[in-house]
Amino acid sequence: MKENRSGPPGGNPLGTASVGRLLLQFAIPSIISTLVAALYNMVDQIFIGQRIGYLGNAATTVAFPLTYVSGALTLLFSNGSTVNFNLCSGRGEKEEALTFAGNGLTLLIAEGLCLALAVGLFTAPLVRLFGSTAEVFPYALTYMRIIAVGLPFLAITSGATLLIRSDGSPRYALWCSLSGVVLNFVLDWLFLFPLDLGIAGAAWATVLGQILSGAMVTAYLFRFRTGRLERRHFRVSGPRLGRIAAIGAAASFNQAAMMVMNTVRNNTLRKYGALSVYGASEALAAAGVVHKVNHLFYSTIIGCGVGASPIMSFNYGAKKYRRVMETYRLILRYALIVGAVETACFWLFPDAILRLFGSGALGYRDFALRFMHEFMLLVVLAGVPTVSMHVMTAVGKAKRGVLISMSKQLALIALLLILPRFLGIDGVLWAGPVADVLAAAAAMLVLRPEFRRMREAARQLEDPA
Numbered sequence: 084m085k086e087n088r089s090g091p092p093g094g095n096p097l098g099t100a101s102v103g104r105l106l107l108q109f110a111i112p113s114i115i116s117t118l119v120a121a122l123y124n125m126v127d128q129i130f131i132g133q134r135i136g137y138l139g140n141a142a143t144t145v146a147f148p149l150t151y152v153s154g155a156l157t158l159l160f161s162n163g164s165t166v167n168f169n170l171c172s173g174r175g176e177k178e179e180a181l182t183f184a185g186n187g188l189t190l191l192i193a194e195g196l197c198l199a200l201a202v203g204l205f206t207a208p209l210v211r212l213f214g215s216t217a218e219v220f221p222y223a224l225t226y227m228r229i230i231a232v233g234l235p236f237l238a239i240t241s242g243a244t245l246l247i248r249s250d251g252s253p254r255y256a257l258w259c260s261l262s263g264v265v266l267n268f269v270l271d272w273l274f275l276f277p278l279d280l281g282i283a284g285a286a287w288a289t290v291l292g293q294i295l296s297g298a299m300v301t302a303y304l305f306r307f308r309t310g311r312l313e314r315r316h317f318r319v320s321g322p323r324l325g326r327i328a329a330i331g332a333a334a335s336f337n338q339a340a341m342m343v344m345n346t347v348r349n350n351t352l353r354k355y356g357a358l359s360v361y362g363a364s365e366a367l368a369a370a371g372v373v374h375k376v377n378h379l380f381y382s383t384i385i386g387c388g389v390g391a392s393p394i395m396s397f398n399y400g401a402k403k404y405r406r407v408m409e410t411y412r413l414i415l416r417y418a419l420i421v422g423a424v425e426t427a428c429f430w431l432f433p434d435a436i437l438r439l440f441g442s443g444a445l446g447y448r449d450f451a452l453r454f455m456h457e458f459m460l461l462v463v464l465a466g467v468p469t470v471s472m473h474v475m476t477a478v479g480k481a482k483r484g485v486l487i488s489m490s491k492q493l494a495l496i497a498l499l500l501i502l503p504r505f506l507g508i509d510g511v512l513w514a515g516p517v518a519d520v521l522a523a524a525a526a527m528l529v530l531r532p533e534f535r536r537m538r539e540a541a542r543q544l545e546d547p548a
Contacts, residue, residue: 097397098173102409105394106387110414112253113390114383119260120241121382124150125375126264127285130271132441135222137368139282140440142222144371145215145349149227151342153198153234154241155335160190161242162392163331166477167323169249169393173400177310184246185316186323188239188304195238202231214349216364222282229286236290236297243300249393250308259303263296329481336485337472340492345374347499351511359508361446366508369451370458372440373429377459380425384418384466388473395477402544404537411474411534418466426463429455450508458515464523465491471526475533483529491522 097105124143131139164187171180202209210223240263244256267288274284304312349367356366391414398406428436433455437448468487475484495518502510 097394098401098403102406106413109253110387110390112257114386115257117382117386119264121379122264125379126268126271127289128375129439130275131285134275135282136441137447138219139222140371141219141364141368142226144367145213145219145223146227148213148342148345151338153237155338156194157238157241158338159331159335160187161245163327165245165249166330166396167326169396170400173397181310182316185312186319189317189319191238191242195235199231199234213346214353216353219364226282226286229283233290233293236293240296240300247303255303259296259299262299263292266295267292332481332485337488340489344492344495347496351499351503355503355508361450365444365446366450369447370454373451373454376436380421384421384469387414387417388470392473392477395474399478404541408534408537414470418470422463422466429459453512457512461516461519464519467523468526471530487526487529490525491518494518494521
């Protein structure tokens with residue numbers, strides 16, 4: 084007996100079309116969408132660096148952990164609701180799928196509003212916690228206070244676009260994100276140069292772009308393709324919240340760990356940078372610039388994983404396990420290629436990259452070059468745990484996804500706390516490649532038995548005797 088190829092009721096192409104063609108359809112818009120989202124921060128950093136200098140870049144570095152706080156909460160609810168939406172759709176449970184979509188949207192709105200309020204009330208303590216130096220503090224304080232206003236719109240845009248893609252409208256999801264970043268780009272130039280509003284202008288440009296994207300997402304929800312979203316779908320129930328949180332925990336914990344890692348890294352750079360020839364603010368700004376560039380590349384790997392998730396979830400629900408494994412192999416190959424391209428850019432065009440972000444003191448440039456060549460030495464491996472986490476999450480194996488997602492961040496936090504005690508600023512730099520090796524190895528150890536089980540299940544479906 085052959086593995087079922089007829090697909091679920093209605094002949095959904097997720098279960099029948101070529102996996103490669105589906106990835107082009109779903110992953111490319113998702114990659115562009117996450118790339119566009121990463122450009123929000125990078126565009127700010129470029130304009131701020133050109134207009135304000137390295138102290139402005141250091142301020143956005145200090146504020147960057149806030150992105151991970153928002154991302155952790157958003158992914159908890161968006162990934163959890165979207166995966167459950169896809170699994171229910173794969174089983175033909177339309178009403179339950181719509182209920183998970185509505186519950187996810189309610190939770191996204193609530194978390195965005197609560198986070199905005201918390202950041203607005205405790206901005207100064209958060210700026211200190213995230214590793215600001217005294218000279219960077221006023222820039223970071225202004226930037227974070229304004230950015231807090233846009234957090235509800237960021238949550239609904241980042242989370243609901245996943246549902247929009249799974250609902251069969253990946254292009255519209257892309258336009259939602261793209262419209263905001265284009266407006267942000269235009270307003271960054273207007274507010275920073277002709278109007279000379281300083282770092283506050285860059286922050287307001289970001290917020291206004293997020294508002295536009297959030298408005299476009301909200302407009303789509305009134306014409307959801309899977310079915311009409313009604314009031315009853317938005318009432319959150321305890322059992323569904325538990326299922327959403329269980330699935331979304333992997334990506335959420337990863338973002339939370341990244342927030343902790345960034346906070347530890349910033350404070351370590353502040354301490355050991357001050358003891359080095361580079362300087363504390365210079366090291367903070369340089370590392371932030373390199374990480375923004377890395378985030379641009381890394382976001383495309385995340386986008387590929389997110390785009391592939393509906394394919395893997397649907398086929399796992401439909402018991403088409405070989406299609407799940409084929410999808411994973413394709414996105415892993417993509418991740419390795421992206422890592423190789425990023426490494427080449429850091430070695431071949433380091434000064435050109437730095438010039439995009441303005442100039443700084445001599446220590447700023449020297450440390451940035453070392454950060455590219457040492458901390459990012461094995462960045463080619465960074466995508467392995469990321470795509471492995473996405474496949475575990477997509478098939479509903481939340482605990483294994485959590486293990487994979489946390490591996491690099493926990494390793495990096497431990498290494499940042501230990502190595503600099505013995506090696507100073509060099510310990511910060513070498514923590515990166517060691518963590519990349521440990522995380523890739525951990526991902527393979529967790530993923531291997533799960534794939535063995537899927538292969539065995541596929542063989543039994545093909546030959547039940």
